[in-house]
Amino acid sequence: MPSRNKPGIVAGALLALSFSLTASAQQSEDPVRIAYIEPLSGAFANVGDAGLKHFRFAADMINQDGGVMGRKFEIVPMDNKQSASESTQLLQRAIDEGIPFVTQGNGSNVAGALIQAVDRNNRRNKDNRVLFLNYAAVDPALTNDQCSFYHFRFDASSDIKLEALTNYMADQKDIKKVFLINQDYSHGHVISELAKKMLKEKRSDIEIVGDVLHPIGQVRDFSPYVARIKQSGADSVISGNWGNDLSLLVRAADNAGLDVDFYTYYGGGLGTPAAVGERGEDSLHQITVWHADVNVDDNLSDYETWFTDFKERHPEIDWYYHQIYNQMYMLKAAIEEAGSTDAVPVAKALEGMTFESPTGTITLREKDHQMIQPMYVSVMDSDAKYDADNSGLGFRTLAKIPAEQATVPTTCDMQRP
Amino acid sequence: MLETIAFSLLNGLLYGMLLFMLSSGLTLIFGMMGVLNFAHASFYMLGAYFAYTVGLVTGFWAALFLAPILVGMIGAAVERFGLRHVHQHGHVPELLFTFGLAYVIDELVSLFWGTVPVPYRMPESLDFTLFTMFGIDYPAFKVFILAVSVVMFVALYILLKKTRAGLIIQGSLSRPDMVSALGHNVPQVFMWVFAIGCALAGLGGVVGGIHLVTEPGMAFLMGPIVFVVVVLGGLGSVPGALIASIVIGVLQTLALSVDFSLAGLFSGIEVSRESFFSTLWYMDSLRLAPVLPFLLLVLTLIFRPRGLMGKREA
Numbered sequence A: 001m002p003s004r005n006k007p008g009i010v011a012g013a014l015l016a017l018s019f020s021l022t023a024s025a026q027q028s029e030d031p032v033r034i035a036y037i038e039p040l041s042g043a044f045a046n047v048g049d050a051g052l053k054h055f056r057f058a059a060d061m062i063n064q065d066g067g068v069m070g071r072k073f074e075i076v077p078m079d080n081k082q083s084a085s086e087s088t089q090l091l092q093r094a095i096d097e098g099i100p101f102v103t104q105g106n107g108s109n110v111a112g113a114l115i116q117a118v119d120r121n122n123r124r125n126k127d128n129r130v131l132f133l134n135y136a137a138v139d140p141a142l143t144n145d146q147c148s149f150y151h152f153r154f155d156a157s158s159d160i161k162l163e164a165l166t167n168y169m170a171d172q173k174d175i176k177k178v179f180l181i182n183q184d185y186s187h188g189h190v191i192s193e194l195a196k197k198m199l200k201e202k203r204s205d206i207e208i209v210g211d212v213l214h215p216i217g218q219v220r221d222f223s224p225y226v227a228r229i230k231q232s233g234a235d236s237v238i239s240g241n242w243g244n245d246l247s248l249l250v251r252a253a254d255n256a257g258l259d260v261d262f263y264t265y266y267g268g269g270l271g272t273p274a275a276v277g278e279r280g281e282d283s284l285h286q287i288t289v290w291h292a293d294v295n296v297d298d299n300l301s302d303y304e305t306w307f308t309d310f311k312e313r314h315p316e317i318d319w320y321y322h323q324i325y326n327q328m329y330m331l332k333a334a335i336e337e338a339g340s341t342d343a344v345p346v347a348k349a350l351e352g353m354t355f356e357s358p359t360g361t362i363t364l365r366e367k368d369h370q371m372i373q374p375m376y377v378s379v380m381d382s383d384a385k386y387d388a389d390n391s392g393l394g395f396r397t398l399a400k401i402p403a404e405q406a407t408v409p410t411t412c413d414m415q416r417p
Numbered sequence B: 001m002l003e004t005i006a007f008s009l010l011n012g013l014l015y016g017m018l019l020f021m022l023s024s025g026l027t028l029i030f031g032m033m034g035v036l037n038f039a040h041a042s043f044y045m046l047g048a049y050f051a052y053t054v055g056l057v058t059g060f061w062a063a064l065f066l067a068p069i070l071v072g073m074i075g076a077a078v079e080r081f082g083l084r085h086v087h088q089h090g091h092v093p094e095l096l097f098t099f100g101l102a103y104v105i106d107e108l109v110s111l112f113w114g115t116v117p118v119p120y121r122m123p124e125s126l127d128f129t130l131f132t133m134f135g136i137d138y139p140a141f142k143v144f145i146l147a148v149s150v151v152m153f154v155a156l157y158i159l160l161k162k163t164r165a166g167l168i169i170q171g172s173l174s175r176p177d178m179v180s181a182l183g184h185n186v187p188q189v190f191m192w193v194f195a196i197g198c199a200l201a202g203l204g205g206v207v208g209g210i211h212l213v214t215e216p217g218m219a220f221l222m223g224p225i226v227f228v229v230v231v232l233g234g235l236g237s238v239p240g241a242l243i244a245s246i247v248i249g250v251l252q253t254l255a256l257s258v259d260f261s262l263a264g265l266f267s268g269i270e271v272s273r274e275s276f277f278s279t280l281w282y283m284d285s286l287r288l289a290p291v292l293p294f295l296l297l298v299l300t301l302i303f304r305p306r307g308l309m310g311k312r313e314a
Helices: A002-023 A045-064 A084-096 A108-124 A158-170 A186-202 A223-232 A244-255 A272-280 A301-313 A322-338 A343-350 B002-032 B040-058 B060-087 B091-113 B140-162 B164-174 B176-181 B186-211 B218-233 B238-257 B278-282 B285-303
Strands: A032-038 A073-079 A101-104 A131-134 A151-153 A177-183 A207-214 A236-239 A261-264 A284-288 A354-357 A360-364 A375-381 A394-401 B129-133 B136-139
Touching (some): A032 A045, A032 A084, A045 A073, A045 A301, A073 A084, A084 A101, A084 A108, A101 A108, A108 A131, A108 A186, A186 A207, A207 B285, A236 A244, A244 A261, A244 A272, B002 B129, B002 B186, B002 B238, B040 B186, B060 B091, B060 B186, B136 B140, B164 B186, B176 B186, B218 B238
Parallel strands (some): A032 A073, A101 A131, A131 A151, A236 A261, A261 A284
Antiparallel strands (some): A354 A360
């Protein structure tokens, strides 16, 4: 439908023109632009929109303190409708506009496509290279077989999360039967495979009583799946589901009176606590790099201010992506160290960088560009200081897993320029 | 096995009735008036959001009636000031108009209520377990959904088949010139039918928004399936839509609850794992379930274009 995009193209052309006109005159005042390629419409628009607010907030905070080398960060939102092919087209648009950094995180399939496209561009188009900063796509393949010099992951990969989570679960003696339910794409497949392997190694007495993959973003009624979980006799469920796929699952479980513990990646994810409500109390667990009550538990008063300022600006959502804080400040540090926004020097500065994050010292592992950081296992609780999503419930830390124990080896064999 | 079948039937019935609530309105609009209303699921979403907002002030029970009326009024306005002008130019402009309308409603909903799901919960008076079967609880709310959809079906059936108003409606849709000659205002009848259709979708939203999640993506999630129901049931047939909804609900739930594959059904025949068709042969029903309604749609259009109980071809 070319006619639908016409105003967009005209606006884009005008914007590009105005940039090119001012570029020569005000080189130093050009913003440092980051293309944000995420779903801003469709079933996962809520997730994409919340991420955008995070990035804009972090950029504003940095800009208020003088920006990066006297320049300001600017986030350029691009709607990929959660499609991998659309994303690579948007990447091309970002490259054409001379945007040096691209960030994305929802959907490892999308991230995988972006890594390939970024690699291809950087090989062929040496004058206009881009860096891909991944804040949430957690498929381990992205830092193993598919690893790239131009890709950095600030979230913990799903094998690292699962390593930390199964370490915790192994100590819970009342876990006997585990049911796996995941979305049918790379992320869900990885969790299903690794959970079976890791649980077997750590607690051979735990029985895997079910392993189900369901289509992503299409299931409206989870009650048949819940009936399966019930029949399997499971006491715990591991799920990597995110967005509505998780909300609907937990709601259906509660409607059916299913009494199991959910061990999830995204239980505190944007919108999920609001949709789940008090049904999640003491049963919805999550493994994350941070959650709101960590500020209280670990006395992080500065970061607590950051959290409350964000909440003031966006009362409808919470500061959730801790890794975006790390990503933006580490990018700032790397650009300043490199003295430019060119991909290769910035990538070299980021490689192996250590950073004092509110949760402790974190490191971008040089070998595969994977962030090594502390992790938290937490459970939904009405006594938490900070409610997630204004739901009346927050998360209570059950265990903090130090960075050294939240790591797995990599098979990455990186090609460096 | 008995357990599984009982579960599937019950869950399928409930899901089917939810589908019926959504699609009965479209049966009127698309099936009878012949308007390809792509925005139908958006009216369903509006129903959920209105009920949530109105409910904050008046409580759930008043919202149950007020929200569909509000949605119906918006529907009437859309017909009066939009569709009526577009309608005379045929199907394509109509389709484009409603297609655009769906996007506009989506965007407005995100603007007013934000993109994060709203905490739209069931009323406390329905928040209890009605009965337990094989260890699985059935909340009163699910049974309430069932009751609402049955009431909806009966009311719609009586309105269309047993009343004078129904006679005029059906007449206006099939022979507008005749009805007009008898002194009835045909465009106004069209407006009312469209409004009723939208209000029915809104009512579906009031209940469905609680059962599912009320967020701006909910229209897109439900959009395609309502068309499947209407075509499968037969254009313009309310009982057809009811049967089609239940068939889809039960089939989909069965496919999710029972593991079977072609290989399992015809266990005598061996297909080599390397052969091209083995993927299809060994594919289990879990994978197939989400496609089933659309497979049914395609098969219906090929083999029985007028659907289960329709009087004319789709």
